[in-house]
Amino acid sequence: MNRPTTTAGLHEQLWQAVVAADEYAAVDLVVQAMDDGVSGEDLLLDVIARVQERIGSEWAADRLTVAQEHAATAINERVVTALSHHRAMRQGKPSRGRVTVCCVDGEWHAFPARLVAEILQLRGWQVDYLGAQTPTPHLIAHLHSTNPAAVLLSGSIPTHLPNAHRAVTACQATGVPVVAGGRAFGADGRYARVLGADGWAPDARAAAALLEEGLTRSVTSAGRQALDDLPHLADQEYTMVVQARPRLVRQTVLDLETRFSAMAGYDDEQRERTAEDIAHIIDFLATALYVDDAEVFLTFLTWTAHLLEARKVPAASLLVGLDILAEQLHDFPRALRILTAGRSALHAMAAGPPALAEPAAAGADA
């Protein structure tokens, strides 16, 4: 359906309805568009998915709170549900094979996976949609009982990449290929490759195209372990940083209080918020150690710096925080390299014009 002007107009109208939490206006809008003959796939991907992206970027730019983001997402979910009940979307018997769509263990952003599930159903696949935060044991049990042609694994937050890796290797050990998708895997899908996924799809259409091309079943390698894909994990830095996380957070908060004078005036809630920020920084550091790529850490760090500035918290506290972490991790060469890169990135940011970044690949829910 070539109605670009229509879908563009619809996007703006739907955005207005969704942020106003006006479920009925939102649902009516897409149902009407469907009645007018706009295809379900175009509505899902060119209107609804764009609105969802905008919800994400508005949240990332601190213009929506987490709660608002959830409310808007819930409305958008209802829109998808209403659409999937529209008669024009009803499918007959699936004409293609069976596939499983799920989120990485710990991943709460289910919307992209939901869209993929809807699109694949439209394209004739029999889809089992397991939803947000699928525990890997459930996923594997599901694979044993359904033997799907592929698993489509969705991840939005990079800190879940180690979980994603566990899911990828576990699926492949049962002989089922995995297509990874979502922001967590990098804008170019680099982390999907690092983790040994059989494919990567930047969006739902690409995922459908990959499946239609046909994936070869993975050569079963029951003996494969995390170390075979990521030999650098042998240095144990990732493991130790994850295990030491509570101690690292506590020590960093303590040291910040003595070295960063503004913290003296913090109340308990601000102090807890600071601790959460530090915990996130450590989580992203651990992720960078896991995939052996500082980029995932730097993207998060610069985004956090922008966010703190927007909240009138001096980003200099971040530099002090990195220093304190570096002192505690002095025995960890890879972690130190990543922290040093982080320092340079923050310095470069302070020197340059304060561009308000579009932190596409960053993000952790506060």
Next chain:
Amino acid sequence: MGCARSVPQMVKASRGASARSRDTGSQAGTSWADVPFPVLVADRHGRLARLNDAARTLLPLAEAGGWLHEVAPPWLVDAHRSFAEGPPASAAAPLTGPVGDRMVTARPTASPDGEVVWWLLDDTDRHRAETELRGEKQRCELLTDVSSTLLSTLNLPRCMEVTAALAAQHLAEAAVLVSPSQGRHHQLTYACRYGDVRQVARRIDPYSVPGLPEALQGFPPVPARWLDPGEIPDWVLPPGFTAAVGSVIVTPLPGHGVPAGVLILLRSGTERAFSGGEENFARLFAARAGAALSAARLYTEQTAITATLMRELLPPALSSVHGVTYAGNYRPASDHERVGGDFYDVHPGPDPSRETLVALGDVAGKGLDAAVLTGKIRNTLHALLPLADDHQRVLRLLNGALLTSHHGRFVTLVLASVRRDGNRVDLRLTSAGHLPPLLVRADGTVEEAGTRGTLVGALPEVTAQSYETTLAPGEICLLYTDGITEARGGPLGDELYGEERLRRALTACGGMPAEAVVEHVQMLASQWLGPGGHDDMAVVAIGMDRNGPAPAVTPQDTTRRNR
């Protein structure tokens, strides 16, 4: 005699020997003639000068003065020619090749008068041992691969596919796996060495293949045997197997008490028996495949049984009823389980003018034992629905029922009677030893419902105070279990999430749809969690359906059932 000069230096001339023919160097005594290995001496042109007894045994036609190429295998003739043209600068690797039915290693040495002495070593046994060792190693590696591949899946169709494909790849050119009958049909899995695997369910006559009925019935395994290809019915031939069948073998798969099926192997060309090693390998393969298939079959059966038993224990999918929206989410304590000791239910009133009963509770304990009790409590509450006007009476009756049962566990729960009345929702809330529900007002104020009561199933008497309130549009009543507030973790790793944090989070939720509040609360608690595990976590939100009083039946969103 000049021969002594021409033999290699290591062989010393001796006087002892006398009665030997000229061409074996009779004067040499303990000479190369007595060496227990064949030795040949040939001139540059390939004419045999001398040979010893051992060489004569190896090459019966050889005699001094004859031509090497008339009696020796071509590889040795070629080697002689190239060595005679010019010995290699460095010592070349020894040559090995067949001589008759023996394997021989040959090493040349040059003598000063241009002759070449060939020292031959009969290597047949070592060679045979090496070949067997190599074969055994390959089979061992293959078996390891096969085992890993077979063990990787517990899905029965997939396991059958893998078995047939591996058999076609390593045991024969094509394979058919005949699984035990299901009704009148047998599942047949066909595989060709270079083709796809196909599965069909077909009615077949097992008696059309000799040995098949016995193998399928699990009689003691008959030795694998080759059949006359003429006896084979058409259904045995895999689609795409166009070659003329040369030989067929029927191998039962031992299933250890569970029928595992029969493997039919096909080879094209002339009938060919297994070698000893191959036969051993086929038996090991069948044992592995049989074990894997029976494990997959058991798993499939157990999964089906569990799913059936579990269906009643899973939390229900919630939606809008009589103008009120209900949303719920449940996360069991352990990730490998789907049920636990928390539960919730929404029992719609018979019509929109009557109350809907919502129950959310927490049985002491975790896991399956607790889940079984939640099932009993849910059934009991369901049966008590006609009395739901009186929460205290329902709790008393439930208390009596629990006290007289044998498990000795108790439960805390919240009952909510809900009715839409115009532009508001009337609520009657009763807590029995449970965390009181929280009311999230449209402006973000969070109130605690003023209801208190004793837990159920522990004491002879229960008392509980109900609390009545109303919800305006955009307001939410939240029922939750202590798994949320007792989530341990946070940035410092060992703090409880606590009611205070929950309330603070809810202040941001005024005006949010019920599903969004539920998801938000579950997400916050899950993100708070450290690695130390958690209790069951259940959340139910009640809010006004802004659509006005809804029709009696609303479509359920089936795609979200697992959320």
